[in-house]
Amino acid sequence: MKSVVLELEGTLLKDPDPFSYFMLVAFEACGLIRFSLLLLVWPVIFLLDLLGMGDAGLKLTIFVAFAGVRESKIESVARAVLPKFYMNDLDMEAWRVFSSYDKRVVVTKTPRVMVERFVKEHLRAHQVIGRELVVNRLGLATGFVKDEFGSPSFQSLCKEKLHRPLIGNWMGDDDQFVRPVPVIFHDGRLVKRPTPSTALVILLWFPVGIILATIRIVVGLMLPMSIFLYIIPLFGMKIIVKGKPPPTSPASRTNTGVLFVCTHRTLLDPVALSIVMGRKVSAVTYSISRFSEILSPIPTVRLTRKRDVDAERIKRELTKGDLVVCPEGTTCREPFLLRFSALFAELTNQIVPVAMNCRVGFFHATTARGWKALDHIYFFMNPSPVYEVTFLNQLPVEATCSAGKNPHDVANYVQGILGETLGFECTKFTRKDKYRVLAGTTG
Incomplete structure (x- = not known):
C-alpha cells in the first residue's frame, strides 16, 4: 500500500x-x-x-x-x-x-x-x-x-x-484524475477570504455599507415598483434581464395566474422578479424572518411545509394573480440546483421557469446559522450587487400534469432546463440534506 x-x-x-x-x-x-x-x-x-x-x-x-x-x-x-x-x-x-x-x-x-x-x-x-x-x-x-x-x-x-x-x-x-468532492453547501456571511488587506477593506466598508443599505431599503419601501428597474442603477445595483416575461397577469380571463418557478439564490429572488415585471408579484415563503417580511416590498405568503395546507394556499393565491415559488425550498450559493419539490406541478398548467442568479462582492445575503433578520441588510450592504433574471418559455400544456405527466417528471424537467440555462449541475439533494450537512448530523 x-x-x-x-x-x-x-x-x-x-x-x-x-x-x-x-x-x-x-x-x-x-x-x-x-x-x-x-x-x-x-x-x-x-x-x-x-x-x-x-x-x-x-x-x-x-x-x-x-x-x-x-x-x-x-x-x-x-x-x-x-x-x-x-x-x-x-x-x-x-x-x-x-x-x-x-x-x-x-x-x-x-x-x-x-x-x-x-x-x-x-x-x-x-x-x-x-x-x-x-x-x-x-x-x-x-x-x-x-x-x-x-x-x-x-x-x-x-x-x-x-x-x-x-x-x-x-x-x-x-x-x-479524480477530482475532490465538491463543496455544495456552505454558510457564513463573507464572500471573500479575509486576507489582511481584504479584511481591512471590509472593516472600512462596514459603516458605509450600513448607511448605503439603509438608504436602499428606505427608497425601496417608498417608491412604486413600476420605476424600480430605472432607479436602482443610481444606487449602485443592477438587474440583467434575459428572455421575455409575460406582459400581464392572465387571472382575469382564465381564473388563475402564472406560476413563476424560480431557482433560489437569495430571499430577494421574488423581489428581483417583481422589479423586472414592474409590479408586485406575491411570493410563497417558508422560513424567512418576520423582520424580512416587514421589509419586503412585495406580498408574501407563508407556507407550513404541510403538503395539503400549502397546496390550498397556493391555489388560493393563484386565483388572485401571478405567484412566485422556489421549489428548492432553500437557497444554494454554489452552481448546483437542489431537488425541486413536485407540489407546484400539481397545482397549475401555467408554469413559467425563471433562472435566477446573483453576484455580490462582500457579503452573502442568506445564512443557515446566523440571524436571518439581517439577510436583507447584508445583501444591500454590498457595493454593487447584480441580479440576473432569465425568463424561459412557458411550459406547453402537453408538458404539464394536465396532459397526464407525472408531477415529479415535470419538476425534474423544469429543474433540468433551469440548470442548463445557468450552467448549474442538478442534484437530488434537498433542504434537509443542506441543514444536515451544515449541522454535522447524520440523520
Whole structure:
C-alpha cells in the first residue's frame, strides 16, 4: 500500500499563511469586534514571522482568535464555512499527487478542528495531524494548544521531502484524475477570504455599507415598483434581464395566474422578479424572518411545509394573480440546483421557469446559522450587487400534469432546463440534506 504525507499550508493549499482562515473563524464565530482585534494584532504576528519566530506568531493568532470561544462554535464554522475557502485555495497539481496514493495523511500547523472536516470529506484523507485546542470544563477554548503531533523536524521532513520535488516529478494520467468532492453547501456571511488587506477593506466598508443599505431599503419601501428597474442603477445595483416575461397577469380571463418557478439564490429572488415585471408579484415563503417580511416590498405568503395546507394556499393565491415559488425550498450559493419539490406541478398548467442568479462582492445575503433578520441588510450592504433574471418559455400544456405527466417528471424537467440555462449541475439533494450537512448530523 502506497502512503503519502503532505503538509496542508503551502502544499495542498497555495497560500502558506493560514491567517485569513483564523479571521474567518473570528468573524463567523464571534463577530466584528473579534475580527477587528485579530486584524489589529496582525502587524505583531507579521513581525514575529520576519524575525524567524513564526510559531510564536501562530500561537498568538490562535490565542486572539479562539480564547473564550465555545468549542462548538469553532466546530460549526470549520464545518459550514471553511471548506469553501479551503477548496478555492486548493492546489490541483498537489491534489493529483495526494489522490494517487492509497493511504493519505495531512499535516497542518493550525488546530486540527479547523481542517479535519474539509480534509477528510473533500480530499478523502485518512488521517489529519495537527495541534489540539485546550478546552476548559465549560467547553470554552482557552486560546492555547497542545503540540501533540510531533516536533518541528517532523513538519520540516514533510515539507522538504514531499513538497515540490514530489509534485514536480508527477506524471499523472488526466483521464484517471479524480477530482475532490465538491463543496455544495456552505454558510457564513463573507464572500471573500479575509486576507489582511481584504479584511481591512471590509472593516472600512462596514459603516458605509450600513448607511448605503439603509438608504436602499428606505427608497425601496417608498417608491412604486413600476420605476424600480430605472432607479436602482443610481444606487449602485443592477438587474440583467434575459428572455421575455409575460406582459400581464392572465387571472382575469382564465381564473388563475402564472406560476413563476424560480431557482433560489437569495430571499430577494421574488423581489428581483417583481422589479423586472414592474409590479408586485406575491411570493410563497417558508422560513424567512418576520423582520424580512416587514421589509419586503412585495406580498408574501407563508407556507407550513404541510403538503395539503400549502397546496390550498397556493391555489388560493393563484386565483388572485401571478405567484412566485422556489421549489428548492432553500437557497444554494454554489452552481448546483437542489431537488425541486413536485407540489407546484400539481397545482397549475401555467408554469413559467425563471433562472435566477446573483453576484455580490462582500457579503452573502442568506445564512443557515446566523440571524436571518439581517439577510436583507447584508445583501444591500454590498457595493454593487447584480441580479440576473432569465425568463424561459412557458411550459406547453402537453408538458404539464394536465396532459397526464407525472408531477415529479415535470419538476425534474423544469429543474433540468433551469440548470442548463445557468450552467448549474442538478442534484437530488434537498433542504434537509443542506441543514444536515451544515449541522454535522447524520440523520
